[in-house]
Amino acid sequence: MADEQIPVPKIEELQFGGELIGTLQDIQGKISTIPFYTSKIEGEELVIARIESRNINKKPYMFYIVKIGKDGVKLIYSIPPDTSERMRRAVIIKDLVAVLSLVTDYYKLDQSKFYQYIDSVVDNLLKGLSESYSTLFNKYDALLTEYRELKRLNLELSAANRNLTVQSSELNEHNKVLEQQVNALQKYSDGALMAMVGDWIEVHNNTIDINEFSKTYGIVPSRVEQILDKMVSQRYLEIKE
Numbered sequence: 001m002a003d004e005q006i007p008v009p010k011i012e013e014l015q016f017g018g019e020l021i022g023t024l025q026d027i028q029g030k031i032s033t034i035p036f037y038t039s040k041i042e043g044e045e046l047v048i049a050r051i052e053s054r055n056i057n058k059k060p061y062m063f064y065i066v067k068i069g070k071d072g073v074k075l076i077y078s079i080p081p082d083t084s085e086r087m088r089r090a091v092i093i094k095d096l097v098a099v100l101s102l103v104t105d106y107y108k109l110d111q112s113k114f115y116q117y118i119d120s121v122v123d124n125l126l127k128g129l130s131e132s133y134s135t136l137f138n139k140y141d142a143l144l145t146e147y148r149e150l151k152r153l154n155l156e157l158s159a160a161n162r163n164l165t166v167q168s169s170e171l172n173e174h175n176k177v178l179e180q181q182v183n184a185l186q187k188y189s190d191g192a193l194m195a196m197v198g199d200w201i202e203v204h205n206n207t208i209d210i211n212e213f214s215k216t217y218g219i220v221p222s223r224v225e226q227i228l229d230k231m232v233s234q235r236y237l238e239i240k241e
Contacts, residue, residue, distance in 0.1 A: 006055050009062065009078035010085075016114045020070045022106025027068060030102045037099075045069045048099065064092050066099060068107060073100070086128045089121050187219060193227045194236065201237070 024046040031039045031048055039048045045067045052062040064077035075096055079088045097118075100109060188196065196217065201208050208228070214221045231237040 006057065007081050009080045011076065011078055012089075014075040014117065016073045016075075016117070017110035018068075018071065018073050019108045020068075020106070021108055022103075024068070026106045027103045030106070031099065034099070034102070050095075064095065066096060068103075073107075073109065084128070086121075086125045090125050093118055093121050188217075190227065190230065193219070193223070194231055197224070197227055197231065198236065206240075 024041050024044075027046055028039050028041065031037055031046075037048055037050050039046060041047075046069075048066040048068070050064055051060045052064075055061040060078070062078055062080055062083075064075065067074040067076070075092070077088075077092045079085050100107070197208065197213070200213055210221050210224050210228075213219070214224050228237065232239060
């Protein structure tokens with residue numbers, strides 16, 4: 001299989017007039033404070049470079065170079081094939097402005113041509129937009145409003161969810177108590193429980209302590225009372241005054 005061809009970026013060059021009013025060493029000292037930039041003096045030029053990315057062969061792929069001389073500034077930069085040319089030019093000119101703003105005490109740029117170029121870059125960038133700024137802003141504003149509303153609802157739902165979690169925990173505990181009570185009620189049939197009560201009364205001199213009986217056999221007192229009432233109504237027991 002043939003080797004995959006490495007894409008080659010487009011290279012563009014620009015030049016603006018200017019005047020050196022300091023020294024290249026002064027400018028280099030200022031540039032050295034900016035991260036990701038390298039600089040060196042070559043003859044009568046200060047070469048400032050930034051390599052943004054490299055290809056698989058480790059050669060510069062996305063980069064720009066600024067050459068500052070006594071009578072002008074040259075800008076060389078790459079535009080990768082998968083990059084918007086309008087956007088790339090806008091980013092490059094923004095970075096060039098940032099660099100030149102640091103050395104205004106040592107270099108005077110011919111502002112007329114420079115500003116004309118900035119104007120053309122911005123104009124092309126705006127023309128490249130598929131919709132007007134006002135339309136985009138209105139959509140952004142609507143999305144921002146929707147995001148804030150969704151965020152508010154999310155907070156409310158989170159608070160409600162926490163409350164439901166607490167209520168669910170409380171209901172689970174209550175259900176456990178009810179389940180224990182039901183199990184206790186269903187532990188013995190009425191007939192078996194009546195026999196147990198009868199045996200208890202016979203052993204305890206015709207008396208019954210409901211709480212003690214309940215504790216002994218693990219039956220809720222209400223169930224014992226129910227059986228006692230049934231035994232009395234069916235005349236198995238008599239209540240002595």
